[in-house]
Amino acid sequence: MSPKYAIGVDFGSESGRALLVDVADGRELATAVHPYANSVIDERLPDSGVQLEPDWALQDPNDYIEVFKQAIPAVLRQSGVDPADVIGMSTDFTACTMLPTKADGTPLCFLPEFRNRPHAWVKLWKHHAAQPEANRLNETARALGYDFLDRYGGKISSEWFVPKAMQIVDEDPEIYAAADRLIEAADWVIWRLTGNETRNLSTAGYKGIWSKREGFPPAEFYKALDPRLEHMVDEKLSRNIRNLGEKAGGLTEEAAAWTGLRPGTAVAIGNVDAHVAVPASGVTEAGRMVIIMGTSNCHMLMGPDEQMVPGMCGYVEDGIIPGLYGYEAGQSCVGDHFAWFTENCVPAAYEREAAERNISIHELLEEKAARLKPGASGLLALDWWNGNRSVLVDVDLTGMLVGATLATKPEEIYRALIEATAYGTRIIIETFEQHGVPVHEIVATGGLPDRNRLLMQIYSDVSGRPIRVSAAKQGGALGSAMHGAVAAGAAAGGYDSIVDATKAMARLRDEQYTPNPEAQAVYNRLFAEYVTLHDYFGRGDNDVMKRLKALKAEVLGAGA
Amino acid sequence: MSPKYAIGVDFGSESGRALLVDVADGRELATAVHPYANSVIDERLPDSGVQLEPDWALQDPNDYIEVFKQAIPAVLRQSGVDPADVIGMSTDFTACTMLPTKADGTPLCFLPEFRNRPHAWVKLWKHHAAQPEANRLNETARALGYDFLDRYGGKISSEWFVPKAMQIVDEDPEIYAAADRLIEAADWVIWRLTGNETRNLSTAGYKGIWSKREGFPPAEFYKALDPRLEHMVDEKLSRNIRNLGEKAGGLTEEAAAWTGLRPGTAVAIGNVDAHVAVPASGVTEAGRMVIIMGTSNCHMLMGPDEQMVPGMCGYVEDGIIPGLYGYEAGQSCVGDHFAWFTENCVPAAYEREAAERNISIHELLEEKAARLKPGASGLLALDWWNGNRSVLVDVDLTGMLVGATLATKPEEIYRALIEATAYGTRIIIETFEQHGVPVHEIVATGGLPDRNRLLMQIYSDVSGRPIRVSAAKQGGALGSAMHGAVAAGAAAGGYDSIVDATKAMARLRDEQYTPNPEAQAVYNRLFAEYVTLHDYFGRGDNDVMKRLKALKAEVLGAGA
Numbered sequence A, B: 001m002s003p004k005y006a007i008g009v010d011f012g013s014e015s016g017r018a019l020l021v022d023v024a025d026g027r028e029l030a031t032a033v034h035p036y037a038n039s040v041i042d043e044r045l046p047d048s049g050v051q052l053e054p055d056w057a058l059q060d061p062n063d064y065i066e067v068f069k070q071a072i073p074a075v076l077r078q079s080g081v082d083p084a085d086v087i088g089m090s091t092d093f094t095a096c097t098m099l100p101t102k103a104d105g106t107p108l109c110f111l112p113e114f115r116n117r118p119h120a121w122v123k124l125w126k127h128h129a130a131q132p133e134a135n136r137l138n139e140t141a142r143a144l145g146y147d148f149l150d151r152y153g154g155k156i157s158s159e160w161f162v163p164k165a166m167q168i169v170d171e172d173p174e175i176y177a178a179a180d181r182l183i184e185a186a187d188w189v190i191w192r193l194t195g196n197e198t199r200n201l202s203t204a205g206y207k208g209i210w211s212k213r214e215g216f217p218p219a220e221f222y223k224a225l226d227p228r229l230e231h232m233v234d235e236k237l238s239r240n241i242r243n244l245g246e247k248a249g250g251l252t253e254e255a256a257a258w259t260g261l262r263p264g265t266a267v268a269i270g271n272v273d274a275h276v277a278v279p280a281s282g283v284t285e286a287g288r289m290v291i292i293m294g295t296s297n298c299h300m301l302m303g304p305d306e307q308m309v310p311g312m313c314g315y316v317e318d319g320i321i322p323g324l325y326g327y328e329a330g331q332s333c334v335g336d337h338f339a340w341f342t343e344n345c346v347p348a349a350y351e352r353e354a355a356e357r358n359i360s361i362h363e364l365l366e367e368k369a370a371r372l373k374p375g376a377s378g379l380l381a382l383d384w385w386n387g388n389r390s391v392l393v394d395v396d397l398t399g400m401l402v403g404a405t406l407a408t409k410p411e412e413i414y415r416a417l418i419e420a421t422a423y424g425t426r427i428i429i430e431t432f433e434q435h436g437v438p439v440h441e442i443v444a445t446g447g448l449p450d451r452n453r454l455l456m457q458i459y460s461d462v463s464g465r466p467i468r469v470s471a472a473k474q475g476g477a478l479g480s481a482m483h484g485a486v487a488a489g490a491a492a493g494g495y496d497s498i499v500d501a502t503k504a505m506a507r508l509r510d511e512q513y514t515p516n517p518e519a520q521a522v523y524n525r526l527f528a529e530y531v532t533l534h535d536y537f538g539r540g541d542n543d544v545m546k547r548l549k550a551l552k553a554e555v556l557g558a559g560a
Helices: A061-079 A131-143 A147-152 A161-171 A173-178 A185-194 A201-207 A219-225 A232-236 A253-259 A273-280 A335-344 A348-357 A361-370 A410-434 A447-451 A453-463 A475-488 A498-505 A517-538 A544-555 B061-079 B131-144 B147-152 B161-171 B173-178 B185-194 B201-207 B219-225 B232-236 B253-259 B273-280 B335-344 B348-356 B361-370 B410-434 B447-451 B453-463 B475-488 B498-505 B517-538 B544-555
Strands: A005-011 A015-022 A028-035 A086-093 A098-101 A181-184 A247-250 A266-268 A288-293 A297-303 A314-317 A325-331 A380-382 A399-404 A441-445 A467-470 A508-513 B005-011 B015-022 B028-035 B086-093 B098-101 B181-184 B247-250 B266-268 B288-293 B297-303 B314-317 B325-331 B380-382 B399-404 B441-445 B467-470 B508-513
Touching (some): A005 A061, A005 A475, A061 A185, A086 A475, A098 A161, A131 A219, A161 A181, A181 A185, A185 A201, A273 A288, A273 A297, A335 A361, A348 A361, A348 B348, A380 A517, A399 A410, A399 B544, A410 A453, A441 A447, A447 A453, A453 A508, A453 A517, A544 B517, B005 B273, B086 B185, B098 B161, B098 B173, B131 B147, B131 B161, B147 B314, B161 B173, B161 B181, B181 B185, B185 B201, B201 B314, B266 B475, B273 B288, B288 B447, B325 B410, B335 B361, B335 B410, B348 B361, B361 B453, B380 B517, B399 B517, B410 B453, B410 B517, B441 B453, B447 B467, B453 B467, B453 B517
Parallel strands (some): A441 A467, B288 B441
Antiparallel strands (some): A247 A266, A314 A325, B005 B015, B015 B028, B247 B266, B314 B325, B467 B508
């Protein structure tokens, strides 16, 4: 039998990436990136030039189709693989990224009469203009005693599905009425590929307030939010929520023509970028935490049973790996800290040194920071430059640094910021463990582990846990390809479960980071200080951060 | 009668400056600076190359004589003034800067047998190696119930006279035994000029644990420190403490030859740099606080009666202006903050912008920071990068910044540091007022007020008080010249009191900073936050700063 291949397409915030892998071992044969022509639409609508309010972030669904048309043919071309040997494909998406469509899947923004209406377009995950709606949702749910909030760390985010739908009905009810469907882009692209409208369990569970046992909240809840939303689930969503890795259908003739693949090629149900990265990192069991480390940290962890863990982003039965509860937590700001620091706080002398030695400023800072012993700077930071996601779930918290002296050097502050994010991860780990979800090992993936050995060692020293690094250069796209192989099934040369696919296709690097006992002892003492300050500033002892932020809004005339 | 002149010589840490002024109106006719050949001796002794321990800071007394020999002839030459018209002179000095001498005033370090002995040299004010002795002194005084500590905010500093003397006897008892005198450099230079050994009230009071009512502590106290110190006052100091502005004597033939002045020219008693700056800033009355703003802030204030104000540096009856209690407080780090920030935290892009516009980086930062509204950065800092002098008297406190976000800009941090020093000054002012020493107005002098209008306005807005700026470019040297005119007396064309001299010779600039009510309202709210954090970190609620510092010392292997 000839070798079989699968394709994964990873839809990011600015571009889509296709990856073609060998189904036997996950070997990457070709990859291609296609940037979205309209990128993130946050100032003016394309064509009409209609101006957007602050905090908006839209996208053009046509850009997603273009990824299929450009990136998939590119990987076929590069690899020379016969399309007949591509047994399956799948996609993963940012979430919640959602759009209104007609009954046949046509996005409202494709229709001339709605093209100049902002609410007709895709709302990207980082569209933050539905905060008033999120506040109303949370207050209503609390007032009426709905306990689904407990599944989401006590709060539904403005980034999620229902607040975004509420904003449409609040601000452009005509668009809401004209929408036969409100759908995650993750599901919409699968609909375009297969002709079948499906809804995946992951976005429904993590972003859509759905659970396997309770389904969606009852109609009375939606009615309490807005009478027009009472029957939203039945009118515009679907109660048929499909498991991850299931086959959504085969490629249509049209999609086959776009991609150069064969009509009928198996396509898996939609999925979420962070979640497919878990099996792509070799993890399908409980107790091993996968952290995607990039601009922010996303922590994913499975457990065999249902536990209420305060301050996580959500947990969903079967939400990452079928048969397990998938727990998600997050840190709002990790790589972004270092980028901020590099842009704003690194003196010219360091830039000159980096230029002379032909290394990046990050490399220079890492080199200088790596020479410092734990505890030697006397500095301690709270890593809240972009608020705190887990476990405090508070966007109004801000960054803090203590211990500065006239001898404090930039690399000491840089290292303190790295350490602070590691303490933040340790708080998440300890919160999970205190609530019955153990964490034995960490597997890191994403952009940071690749190029930042110091960061990895500090995370190991601070957390007291071994850290492995995923070998996948493109965790999202590999995870999608693996799900495509599962959709194809073993009979077609793929796999019957994501566990089987993971055993064959996912690998870790040989290198392993293990805690250095001496460093760990120092970090235990520093972590105790971190926890005290974390609770003092974060749990209400002194709400100075919120008051400073409110005062700032007041003096800038922006309201609180 | 021809115009009369006076000369002031200001001895700083790195150089001495002579200033020749018109006695009638204080007009500056000529000034000259002479840098000390041996500067601050903190690594190796001159000639012998003997290596010094960390924290040592010595000087060569010959460098002081060279200032007389070089700078006074220079101002005479520049001004063309007839030495016969110079009616008086005086000096001011850093303190406590002290040295061991023979009975005729010869410094022990001038003697070949002692030249390679570090303890034979001048200990500069910032010699910090007597900390163990200071700790022992404070513990002993507390244990034995001596209440003189109350006059010094509860603690004698390692920079002061007795700890420095204790270090000599501890580490080189032969030098201690060979020293017929231990004397402030402020008094030693007057001895060299006049041939008369005198002791000034200011250094005795502020640095030597002397007071007008109680004199020195009793011999039993010194004995408790070390039996060899029991009779130090009578053996090596003097109980004849002289008032400021009194005539110490006339110039000797030798000193006249050094300086080009007439033998017999009136010379005033020694004085302290910060204190002579008070009348030089036009202040001789209670209720007007003079702040010398430079690398650090020194706050001087007079009151009619004796008050115990916690956390000040000391108070001395007649210590600044005869007839009033002189109170002194301080902030350890002001201009030094800004220098640290500029060296360590300003990105290359800002340096390029400053270079292109041909302005200094401080000017650029001030310009950008001045565009910000109070409260608009959301930042708040504790100004403890170099510990806290008043009112917490704790060198182990460190800097803190709270409120940082990914949008925080360097100029926002810079402004937050300026504001933090202003809050620190407001705490000092409020502490004085709460303890019966009112502050109606601030008069600023020193290096910072000259070039930093933003800083001045922020101090006015934060303190809620008008600020005037001294017109004296060289407050120390002018103050000394004024005291020289008082030593000469009215009969010789000078003045009979420093109050009279001040009315005639000191001037303020026309410009005045007054609080902007809108800014003041915002700063009142920020100050309340500052006080909460000041007390939390500084008064024992959370001693994290000390623990971080101790941990740092531990991991660096330096001991705590």
